[in-house]
Every structure is written in C-alpha cells, then in structure tokens.
Amino acid sequence: MTATLLLGLTACGGGGFSDGGDGDSGKGGDGGDRTVRVLVNITPNLTKTFWNDLVAPFEKAHPGVDVKIEAPTGKGVADTLQQQLAAGDAPDVVETLLPDKTLAPQMLDLTDEPWTKDTPLVEEASLDGRVYAVGVGEQAQSLVFYNKDAFRKAGIDELPETTDEFTAAMGKLKKAGYLPLQTAGDFTTGLQLLQLTDPSLAQRHPDWYQKVQAGDLTVGETMRPYLKQYKTWIDRGYIDKNALGLKYADGETSFLSGKSAMYVMGSWFTATEAAADDKDFEVGAFPAPVDKGQKAPGPQGATLAAPYMILKKSGSKDTARELVEWLVTDKKAVTAQLKQDGNFRSGVDRDLSPLERDVQKILDDAPARVAQGEGYGDDTLPKGFNTAWNTEVQGLYTGRSPDDVAKAVDRWVEAHR
Incomplete structure (x- = not known):
C-alpha cells in the first residue's frame, strides 16, 4: 500500500540476460526472445x-x-x-x-x-x-471514510474540519450507538495516527523532516500532543480498547458491516469498499482534520502509487x-x-464511483502533498521508523503514557541516525 521499507542493499545483480550490458544485446534461452x-x-x-x-x-x-x-x-x-x-x-x-x-x-x-x-x-x-x-498515480493517505447513515443518526450535519470538531463528532456517534473510530492491530494502529496528523503537522512544521534530520526538532516532541489526544479517545471508548486483537482485514470488515462510524485509511480502501456487495449504507470521505486555527483542508499526506x-x-x-x-x-x-x-491521478478520465469522486476532490483541493512517517525522497526518517512507531503507539493500549511513548520514539530515532 505504502513504499515497503528497505534495509541495506549492497550487492548488484544482473537482469534478464547474463551479459550485464547496457542494452538488449543478450539472448535469452528461448530462441532469442x-x-x-x-x-x-x-x-x-x-x-x-x-x-x-x-x-x-x-x-x-x-x-x-x-x-x-x-x-x-x-x-x-x-x-x-x-x-x-x-x-x-x-x-x-x-x-x-x-x-x-x-x-x-x-x-x-x-x-x-x-x-x-x-x-x-x-x-x-x-x-x-x-x-x-x-509512478502511475497517487495514494491519498490522510482520509477519513465515514458511514453516512451513522452521521445522520448522530445528528452531524457538518463534516468536522478541526480536531476539536472531530472529537465532538465521536462523542455524538458513541451516543448514537456506534463505535466512533475503527482501528485494528497489525500496522493499522500507528499508520492511522500518522495519517491523521499529516495535515496539522505539515502546517505547524513545514520543514519537519529537515529539522528532525538536523536535530532542531524531535519526533516525540512534535507528536506528543497528538499522542495525548489519541489516548483520550481510547479512554473515552471512542476507539475499541481491544482493537489490537483485530487483523487489518478484520478492521475493514467491521467498518463495512456498519458497526463503526469512521475509518482512517489510504485511498486504496475505495477498491475494498467497491467490492463490499453486502454493505447497506453509503460511505463518504473527508480530509483528516487540522488543529484549531489552521487552514482547512490542510496538506494531504500522499505517496506514489505503483x-x-x-x-x-x-x-x-x-x-x-x-x-x-x-x-x-x-x-x-x-x-x-x-x-x-x-489509486488516483489528476487529469486521467476514468469512471469514478461516488466515493472515488470524494477522494479525487480531496486531492484536487489539497494545497500541497506531503510525505508521512518514514517518508520518501529527501523527506525521510531512519529506516524502520514506521514499524517502531507502530509498536510504540500500540503501547498506549497496554498502559504506557503518551510521554513514555514520545520518549521511546525519540530514543529510537537517535539510536538509528
């Protein structure tokens, strides 16, 4: 779904032919094909x-x-x-x-x-x-998929743009009998928090990767407010406290069965949603919320597709x-x-479902595209960050405090520079 992490690669290998040349002069073993x-x-x-x-x-x-x-x-x-x-x-x-x-x-x-x-x-x-x-297209990352029936039953008429509004909406959804925010174990836990914070973090620290690389900022320091917010959602029951026992696919199934109201995930989820024939409600999407006082929508977390x-x-x-x-x-x-x-690509004319049109509009309206987590290109953190981050975030479910998680993340980054 996102770029797979790479460890040290030192050896060089040949391709389709054994001569290792720059062109196609070599011959295969099947009559020169x-x-x-x-x-x-x-x-x-x-x-x-x-x-x-x-x-x-x-x-x-x-x-x-x-x-x-x-x-x-x-x-x-x-x-x-x-x-x-x-x-x-x-x-x-x-x-x-x-x-x-x-x-x-x-x-x-x-x-x-x-x-x-x-x-x-x-x-x-x-x-x-x-x-x-x-690449072929883009994968939008900072998306919130939502159950339109659940929002109507909870009396939510305006889609939340700020984190405060997002939290208030979760309270209404819980009162209406829904699990407000669907998550799961595997890689889902940490990924979702990164996806949610991209638009806010990019506005608060436009040069975040460079400043972290230079030692002017630390990951834990800048992510601590979001870790604290996330912990309050767990404590209030807005997220299932036993979510780590769910596999990634189980989380998707739970949301598509109508048991939960929102699901944070990348744009590839639109393909999963399209294949859910037994779903009896309409799914929409809106951009991840931003901090109070910031411009909405914020920059969209995005990665290169294929x-x-x-x-x-x-x-x-x-x-x-x-x-x-x-x-x-x-x-x-x-x-x-x-x-x-x-996946999506501006300017490519293809038949889009209503949900895909929502996502394409979010991409078109985003003021910028930003990397997330471990990143890509020149905006990167040490290799293995996404896995380490996911492990630490899951600690919030097992009794660790946001401060403990933030300190552990900083220790990891410093040890892997």
Missing part, C-alpha cells in the same frame, strides 16, 4: 493474473518480448529484492519500492527522460534532485525502460492500474 523480469507486489487486488493481463498489450506490440511477472518469494518486495541482489539474480524492473541513499546507486537514473516529467509526485519522490522512480524502478545492471535495459514508460504513460495501462488498486 527478449525477457524483462518484473518483481511486483501481490495483493488481493493485485493478483498475478492482473499483472500478466496488464502487460499483455505491451508484449503484443513488441514481438519477441516476454515480460515475466515475478511475485515476492520473501516477506515482501523489499525482502525479495535483497535476496536477489545478494544472489546476483535481480530483476530488470522492481515495482512498489522507492529509492533511498543505498538503493538509488543501483537504479537507472531517469532524470533526463522527458516522459517522466508529467508523472505523479515525480519531484517529491526524487532523491538529491535525481529521478529513479516513476512506483517502478529499473535496475542499472539490467541486461534488458532498453526494453525495460520502454516497458516502464508504457506502464506510467499509456492511457489504458494507467487507467487499469488506477482502477484495480483504488
């Missing part, structure tokens, strides 16, 4: 069948080219790529990941490719001014580059990817 290996993320939406169907038109238009879709063999794309690099058997193209200081030197520099210029978030995801990853990078050592470099260009610029290919995983 050109093979491009693409390591992709596999999810309930992004099945291997979907990926194979997606690239079929490219193969048809390029006789002799075989695009070989590869699913992760490790815990995920990042883990699998590490294993392949270490074994000298890396793919030609990797999907899902974004470059960092260690990974970027092993990827093809696409900065001077003219077709990258109009791709989504290309500048935000660049590293030291260089483009290594290009990012692609090309391995510098690919033996099928030219074909791989042509494939990636097609994947992120061809109208039919882009539309198929956006639709399949609930």
